Amino acid sequence: MKTAIYYFSATGNSLYAAKFLKETLNAEIFSIPKMLRENNFTANAEKIGFIFPQHYFGLPMLVEEFVRKLEMPNVKYIFAIATCGVPYWGRPFTDLNELLAAKNLRQNASWFLRLVSNYLPLRDTAADWRIKIRYWFAERKLKKISAMVAQNESHDTWEVGKSSGKKYHDDWESRRADLDKNFQCDVEKCVKCGLCERVCPVKNITRPQGFPQWQHNCVECLACINVCPKCAIDLGDVTKGRKRYVHWQIKPSELV
Numbered sequence: 001m002k003t004a005i006y007y008f009s010a011t012g013n014s015l016y017a018a019k020f021l022k023e024t025l026n027a028e029i030f031s032i033p034k035m036l037r038e039n040n041f042t043a044n045a046e047k048i049g050f051i052f053p054q055h056y057f058g059l060p061m062l063v064e065e066f067v068r069k070l071e072m073p074n075v076k077y078i079f080a081i082a083t084c085g086v087p088y089w090g091r092p093f094t095d096l097n098e099l100l101a102a103k104n105l106r107q108n109a110s111w112f113l114r115l116v117s118n119y120l121p122l123r124d125t126a127a128d129w130r131i132k133i134r135y136w137f138a139e140r141k142l143k144k145i146s147a148m149v150a151q152n153e154s155h156d157t158w159e160v161g162k163s164s165g166k167k168y169h170d171d172w173e174s175r176r177a178d179l180d181k182n183f184q185c186d187v188e189k190c191v192k193c194g195l196c197e198r199v200c201p202v203k204n205i206t207r208p209q210g211f212p213q214w215q216h217n218c219v220e221c222l223a224c225i226n227v228c229p230k231c232a233i234d235l236g237d238v239t240k241g242r243k244r245y246v247h248w249q250i251k252p253s254e255l256v
């Protein structure tokens with residue numbers, strides 16, 4: 001069965017998982033922001049996977065938009081993986097199922113994959129020893145996921161709050177035009193390398209004088225703040241001094 005994996009990844013966790021399954025399942029992987037930019041909404045594979053970070057207890061905005069538009073004429077098996085900081089708390093698979101049901105489809109299997117939270121406004125990045133342990137468990141889980149997907153097995157994820165949290169998530173989406181209002185760049189630290197601009201999945205950053213400026217169409221993926229090699233970007237004062245995070249096996253250039 002031909003396998004296609006559609007991924008969205010701001011800081012590499014979901015890309016790491018997609019690359020892992022690319023190897024073990026001999027799959028093709030496709031970037032969701034790139035497909036959105038190219039207006040490419042046809043999936044011809046029979047086995048389809050969606051891999052994305054959990055955002056505000058649900059799906060990232062771009063994943064919602066993509067799934068809503070995607071046509072899957074030949075699909076026979078659908079799986080989904082939500083990478084996250086805290087597993088089993090949220091409704092990404094409930095929401096995904098609703099989007100698929102509108103197309104008379106349903107997901108056959110879903111899993112949370114706990115990695116490392118990149119949500120710096122909430123808390124500092126985990127200590128390195130904790131990250132190492134999370135990576136070890138994540139790889140072990142991915143091997144199991146891969147074996148199950150290879151056999152087209154069903155898997156229901158146990159989720160707390162899978163029917164609640166919608167109001168909270170919807171409220172976050174409705175504030176989209178304001179989500180970047182606290183972003184700031186320290187011009188003393190910025191070396192005008194442009195990486196923040198290149199990683200932004202929605203082209204929300206311009207750099208008229210070399211320093212980033214945000215254009216109020218942010219999906220709060222937090223790629224820009226985490227990839228900046230000089231830690232020049234902050235979200236107000238709350239992220240100051242916090243350790244930036246990109247998955248250790250992913251180069252920032254792979255996120256562009």
Ligand SMILES: Cc1cc2nc3c(=O)[nH]c(=O)nc-3n(C[C@H](O)[C@H](O)[C@H](O)COP(=O)(O)O)c2cc1C
Binds near residue numbers: 054058115116221
């Ligand atoms: C806006 C935003 C909201 C998030 N919400 C949650 C959440 O509700 N639950 C959770 O466990 N992690 C949450 N996270 C953390 C990410 O899901 C986690 O770090 C993910 O693995 C990042 O994947 P990526 O590196 O592929 O972008 C959030 C991150 C962001 C940026």
Ligand code: SF4
Binds near residue numbers: 189191192210
């Ligand atoms: S990534 Fe950092 S250093 Fe590079 S242009 Fe953006 S803010 Fe400046």
Ligand code: SF4
Binds near residue numbers: 202214217222224
């Ligand atoms: S501006 Fe930053 S946080 Fe917002 S979508 Fe772009 S990269 Fe993500």
